[in-house]
Amino acid sequence: MNIRRGFKTEAKSLALELRTELGLGPYVPFDPYALAAEYGISVVALSELDCAERAHFLKRDGSALSGALIPDGTSVIILDNDAQMVVRRRTTMSHELAHVVLEHAFGLSLADERKCGLGGAQEEEADWLAGELLVPYGAALRLARAGATDEIVAQRMDVSLAVARWRMNGSGARKVAARARSRWASTRR
Ligand SMILES: [Zn+2]
Structure with a gap:
């Protein structure tokens, strides 16, 4: 479903x-x-x-x-x-x-x-x-940009490690942050 x-x-x-x-x-x-x-x-x-x-x-x-x-x-x-x-x-x-x-x-x-x-x-x-x-998307994105680990996210947002991992990956926040980072890196080459 x-x-x-x-x-x-x-x-x-x-x-x-x-x-x-x-x-x-x-x-x-x-x-x-x-x-x-x-x-x-x-x-x-x-x-x-x-x-x-x-x-x-x-x-x-x-x-x-x-x-x-x-x-x-x-x-x-x-x-x-x-x-x-x-x-x-x-x-x-x-x-x-x-x-x-x-x-x-x-x-x-x-x-x-x-x-x-x-x-x-x-x-x-x-x-x-x-x-x-x-873990609102905006928070996930901000934490992803800062390179926060699942442990840091869990601590910061007072959630379990499983929820932290799910939100950081499932919401797409880490992917968006990584894409932005590589774009930034390629313009600096
Ligand atoms: Zn239910």
């Missing part, structure tokens, strides 16, 4: 708009918890649930969901698995929030790794918008 034409461009500017609403420029770490608050979305930590409720969200092998989007009347609740690493929680939160912002139709969305089962295009759109929120 492919992302529809034009979506990536829209996601780029939508992410910047959402960041602006929170008083965040493109070059600083994203704050998914602030966005949830802005949208009136309650975030419930898995550890806050009582045992019976928690067991419901834990799998038999003891692993748990990364997160979940639960309809609650006209709003939604995001279940945040606070046993996981912060960078992973930030990614899951951003993915779930992207579904809300994009007004994806959902019943119950349970995030397992990077899929919450909403189906092809919606998952890809949520992933892409989450990526733009966490």
Whole structure:
């Protein structure tokens, strides 16, 4: 399933708009918890649930969901698995929030790794918008021009190494920066 034409461009500017609403420029770490608050979305930590409720969200092998989007009347609740690493929680939160912002139709969305089962295009759109929120294209490009490694990007934007690598390469930022560098080098010859 492919992302529809034009979506990536829209996601780029939508992410910047959402960041602006929170008083965040493109070059600083994203704050998914602030966005949830802005949208009136309650975030419930898995550890806050009582045992019976928690067991419901834990799998038999003891692993748990990364997160979940639960309809609650006209709003939604995001279940945040606070046993996981912060960078992973930030990614899951951003993915779930992207579904809300994009007004994806959902019943119950349970995030397992990077899929919450909403189906092809919606998952890809949520992933892409989450990526733009966490590492906006402008930030990726600026970091690529500066020759930043995945480790530096991860640190600077407070994301996992995997997300940093995905954004720097998948967004095309490194390719664009490298092309510009070689153009510049050839004019100097
Ligand atoms: Zn999803």
